Amino acid sequence: MRQVTTTVGLALGLLLCAGCSPDAGHTDVPPTAGSTESAAVASPSPATDPTAELLRRVFVTYNDLNNLALLAHRQGDPTLWAKVDAEAVLDWDLFDTRLRAEVGPQPGELTGKLTYAPGAAIGAVRTAYPRWVLVPVTATATPAPTDAPPTRGPSDADTAVVTLAQQSPAAPWLMVSETRAWGRLIPVGAPGADATADQLRAATVAAQAVGDWLTTGTPRAGLDVQSVLATRATLVQPEGFPVGSVSCSLYRGTPVGAGVNPAVRAVTVGDSLVASASYRCERILPGVPGQTIGWKAGWDRIYAAPVHNTLRQPCVVAVVLVSGLDGSAPTVAGARWGAVLP
Numbered sequence: 001m002r003q004v005t006t007t008v009g010l011a012l013g014l015l016l017c018a019g020c021s022p023d024a025g026h027t028d029v030p031p032t033a034g035s036t037e038s039a040a041v042a043s044p045s046p047a048t049d050p051t052a053e054l055l056r057r058v059f060v061t062y063n064d065l066n067n068l069a070l071l072a073h074r075q076g077d078p079t080l081w082a083k084v085d086a087e088a089v090l091d092w093d094l095f096d097t098r099l100r101a102e103v104g105p106q107p108g109e110l111t112g113k114l115t116y117a118p119g120a121a122i123g124a125v126r127t128a129y130p131r132w133v134l135v136p137v138t139a140t141a142t143p144a145p146t147d148a149p150p151t152r153g154p155s156d157a158d159t160a161v162v163t164l165a166q167q168s169p170a171a172p173w174l175m176v177s178e179t180r181a182w183g184r185l186i187p188v189g190a191p192g193a194d195a196t197a198d199q200l201r202a203a204t205v206a207a208q209a210v211g212d213w214l215t216t217g218t219p220r221a222g223l224d225v226q227s228v229l230a231t232r233a234t235l236v237q238p239e240g241f242p243v244g245s246v247s248c249s250l251y252r253g254t255p256v257g258a259g260v261n262p263a264v265r266a267v268t269v270g271d272s273l274v275a276s277a278s279y280r281c282e283r284i285l286p287g288v289p290g291q292t293i294g295w296k297a298g299w300d301r302i303y304a305a306p307v308h309n310t311l312r313q314p315c316v317v318a319v320v321l322v323s324g325l326d327g328s329a330p331t332v333a334g335a336r337w338g339a340v341l342p
Helices: 050-074 080-084 088-102 199-218 226-236 297-305
Strands: 112-120 131-142 158-165 174-181 245-249 265-269 272-286 309-325 333-339
Touching: 050 080, 050 088, 050 112, 050 174, 080 088, 088 174, 088 309, 088 333, 131 265, 174 199, 174 272, 174 309, 199 245, 199 265, 199 272, 199 309, 226 245, 226 272, 226 309, 226 333, 245 309
Parallel strands: none
Antiparallel strands: 112 131, 131 158, 158 174, 174 333, 245 272, 265 272, 272 309, 309 333
């Protein structure tokens, strides 16, 4: 992952008229040298907690490989990203490298190393394969970026949450989702057992409801989306543009395995179910009536779209949602979106 707090695609790249500057979406403040970007609780001691020791080892390897991928990224080579990331995060990485190749370094780009430190895992590491873990992280950049990217959308969410997955005992741990969440909405309690098939189905149903809300703007009865309303707003209406629309479906499409979608990964914490989910989306952005719009230089080569009165842009959205084991309605605790390649 190139930078845990930056929505990939620092500028949407739309050109409507002189002086018009559309918004890129949910972009958060980047890490600075020696600072923490997450309000996550302190990590337990690896000497007394086997989960903490596992995460320590996983992130030592991840940091080493991710910094090699960062170096290759700066040279225009995206091939190393697949050694550290997958699914939504890999999609963001690949777009980011292509964009840099087309338009050059972006504001706030890291020039050195990026180090992730895990907090205490949310729930337990799943024991059955494929297994996963949801964990808050802090990131330290060395040296710090000299210029901060513009902040667009809510930046007060205080906890960066990533999901890592491992397909088999011999497979690497890969980052598959990353979002910025409100820590107060993440439950704290004793890690439970692996989520059951029924619980994974319930998490998939809840994630589908979030996807429906992203598409329609109308939440299902009981679905709490108050904390991420601004995220959807930046998707459907960049600054200076008429209201557009977005269409989203769960990242891997139709649920498989008796109603369980593999893009939805859930853990139990006390009497709560915490899940991460990702969606493949398309933004449809209209121009002002009577005017045409097109992509800025570089972006036009990525999307190969002619100047027209409507533009379409693929993107990926990642969320964290929390519900009760008793089936109570879910709350979306955090969300992030970023542009991806066609």
